[in-house]
Amino acid sequence: MQLRNRHLIGWLEASPLALVLAAFLIAPILMIVIVSFWGATEFSIYPAFQLDNYEFLFSSPVTYRVFGATLKYAFITWALTFAIGFTVAYFLAFHVRSLTMQIALFLVCTIPFWTSNIIRMISWIPFLGRNGIANQTLISWGVIDEPLEWLLYSDFAVILAFVHLYTLFMVVPIFNTMMRIDKSLLEAARDNGANGFQTLVHVILPLTKPGIMIGTIFVVTLVMGDFITVRFMSGSQRANVGRLISNDIGLLQYPSAAATAVVLLCTVMIVIAILLRFVNIRKEL
Amino acid sequence: MEKRPRSFYVLAVFFGFFVLFLYGPILTIGILSFQGPKGGLTFPMNGVSTHWFRDLFQEQAVGDIWGAFRRSFGLGLMVMITTVVVSVMAGLAFRKRFYGSGLLFYAAITSLVIPSILISLGVGLIFSQLGLKVHWATSGFGAQLTWTLPFGLLIMFAVFNRFDKSYEEAARDQGATAWQTLRHVVLPIIAPSLIGVALFGFTLSYDEFARTLLTAGSYNTLPLEIFGMTTNVTTPVIYALGTLTTAFSFVIIAAFLLSVWIMGRRRARLGSDAGKGV
Known part of the structure; x- marks a missing residue:
């Protein structure tokens, strides 16, 4: 009786969450899967069971190019956010000595997360534009004669914005794991003659792996699912899978958008399944 | 106090540049x-x-900036309250390790990592096939919850992993009912974390873009309005x-x-x- 009670009350308490997820996560995914087999005319969509959308998707060279570009963005952004995020978290966790200071600096790193992504993207325009701060500075220093054209509306701008938006998704979990490393392990390493670098590579890095994995999952999925950063920062000149989907939506080609979305979802899930083999999220919180 | 190593100064400069990069x-x-x-x-x-x-x-x-601001603010409050209540209830549920809790947990994680445009597209399709009109307070509200609830839930996990169960046991031993234990012991202890959940709920909703894009209907929220402005x-x-x-x-x-x-x-x-x- 006691046992059944526990399960029943558990489900009652979890039911609001379960209902929201069923209605706004599971049902939409199912709907997308269903619609991906439907057909479309220029103005409307009609129920059917046809593989045309997938056939078209997999036979088009554009698909492969765009998926390639998406993975490229994800990988480069991952490498940069990891390098920066790890360094920042390492500094906060092991070089800042008072807890108050640690919390204060940590908050400084996280506050932008609670502000608007759109505005944070817009705010790069005065920096990167043709007559922007970067070009003006470089010209006044005599480094270049002509303004650089590739600063804004380019792959460079896209990745810069990704790093700017998402590095804190690395900093937070890595800092969280680092703070829980037993300091006596570091002393033991030092007592045994390890220098700072050896301690970092052989003690801190392996112990921080769960945090790195969680950060990686965040950054990779955010970048792979993005469509607005690429559109905005490349001035619509570059494409990723998200833009492919949103373009189809704009043309009311929902079945085709749904098919692309299904493939994207599968890709993301495979990447996460691989990453989850390295970490148990629930234990790490 | 121990003298700081040289690496401290190098890293401090790096950190300074990072903050400049964030806020510049x-x-x-x-x-x-x-x-x-x-x-x-x-x-x-x-x-x-x-x-x-x-x-x-x-x-x-x-556009209509002030209308958009009012809608975003109202929606933010709605999402905030819902996120706090639902996350706390779910957090309490997950402590009981009920049948299927693992499945629900993975659903919540999926909700966090799924590309936002899928939520937008899927919810939009469901509403249009059901013949309903998308509106920021219905479809937009639900779509945003799929983004804020996982964060709330993760915070509740972090809170309850650190929660000392002996407080509850003490309350129970002294004759408190389950509700009294929750009301007078558990909730006051976790209250500061709930403010954290509320902060996530409000700000993530207030700034949400991708999941609201196809689900807000004809009345824009502020981020959608701002994005519209960037083009013209x-x-x-x-x-x-x-x-x-x-x-x-x-x-x-x-x-x-x-x-x-x-x-x-x-x-x-x-x-x-x-x-x-x-």
């Missing part, structure tokens, strides 16, 4: 929003004025709007953090009755 751009548009009436989108400043802020408060040629507004008025709404975000964040801090202080002062006699 937003400071720049903060400055540029005070452009003179004839100023452009980049430096040099063409005089200093509050022209573009005044412009915001006047009748706009495009070429004056610093967009910087003024960016500055204003970022300042608003900062005020909200500060208010939340301050209340956590005050609560902590109050607790430190009043929390213990040791040595006072009863």
Whole structure:
């Protein structure tokens, strides 16, 4: 009786969450899967069971190019956010000595997360534009004669914005794991003659792996699912899978958008399944 | 105190650059929003004025900024309250390790990592096939919850992993019912974390873009309105709007953090009755 009670009350308490997820996560995914087999005319969509959308998707060279570009963005952004995020978290966790200071600096790193992504993207325009701060500075220093054209509306701008938006998704979990490393392990390493670098590579890095994995999952999925950063920062000149989907939506080609979305979802899930083999999220919180 | 190693100074400089990288751009548009009436989108400043802020408060040629702000604010409050209540209930549920809790947990994680455009597209399709109109307070509200609830749930996990069960046991031993234990023991202890959940709920909703895009219907929320402006507004008025709404975000964040801090202080002062006699 006691046992059944526990399960029943558990489900009652979890039911609001379960209902929201069923209605706004599971049902939409199912709907997308269903619609991906439907057909479309220029103005409307009609129920059917046809593989045309997938056939078209997999036979088009554009698909492969765009998926390639998406993975490229994800990988480069991952490498940069990891390098920066790890360094920042390492500094906060092991070089800042008072807890108050640690919390204060940590908050400084996280506050932008609670502000608007759109505005944070817009705010790069005065920096990167043709007559922007970067070009003006470089010209006044005599480094270049002509303004650089590739600063804004380019792959460079896209990745810069990704790093700017998402590095804190690395900093937070890595800092969280680092703070829980037993300091006596570091002393033991030092007592045994390890220098700072050896301690970092052989003690801190392996112990921080769960945090790195969680950060990686965040950054990779955010970048792979993005469509607005690429559109905005490349001035619509570059494409990723998200833009492919949103373009189809704009043309009311929902079945085709749904098919692309299904493939994207599968890709993301495979990447996460691989990453989850390295970490148990629930234990790490 | 031990002398700081040289690596400290190198890393401190690195950290400084990182903070500059984080805040530099937003400071720049903060400055540029005070452009003179004839100023452009980049430096040099063409005089200093509050022209573009005044412009915001006047009748706009495009869009409805203040309407969008009101909707975003209202939606943020709705999402905030729902997120806190649902996350706490789910957090309590997950402590009981009920059948299927693992499945629900993975659903929540999926909700976090799924590309936002899928939620937008899927919810939009369901509403259109059911013949319902998408509206920010129905479809938009639900779509945003798929983004804020996982964060709330993860925070609750972090809270309950650190929760000392002996407080509850003590309450139970003294005859408190399950509800009394929750109301007078558990909730007061986790209250500061709930402010954290509320902060996530409000700010993530207030700034949410991708999941609201196809689910907000004909009345835009503020981020959608701002994005619309980027394509057809070429004056610093967009910087003024960016500055204003970022300042608003900062005020909200500060208010939340301050209340956590005050609560902590109050607790430190009043929390213990040791040595006072009863």
